[in-house]
Amino acid sequence: MGRHLPTRGLALVAAALADLDLKAALPVLKARQRELESPVTKEVFKEAIDRLQTQTAAPEIKNRMIWLFGMRTASEIARGSETDNAFIQRAIARTQDAALGEVYETDASTGDS
Helix, strand or coil, X not given: CCCCCCCCCHHHHHHHHHHCCCHHHHHHXXXXXXXXXXXXXHHHHHHXXXXXXXXXXXXXXXXXXXXXXXXXXXXXXXXXXXXXXXXXXXHHXXXXXXXXXXXXXXXXXXXXX
């Protein structure tokens, strides 16, 4: 595409739409999915679209997509912990690019410590 489209936060938006079972968002997610470049965001969109196409109601709290982003902070990962983000793990498996899960430093201003 000839234009730059913002992507920051798209994964969280897609997950929230699926967790809310907002079926009306399916056409938008499918259209936006075709323009994605990030392997991790592609995995999130695939999961969100699959869920919206198959679930019959909003999932129970314990089964929501938001939990698949993991609980480890960027600081923990930068200090050597493995990511527990299922979407990063799937993207690494699909692309064989282990660098997708690497974090080298964090910024204290983000509150992620």
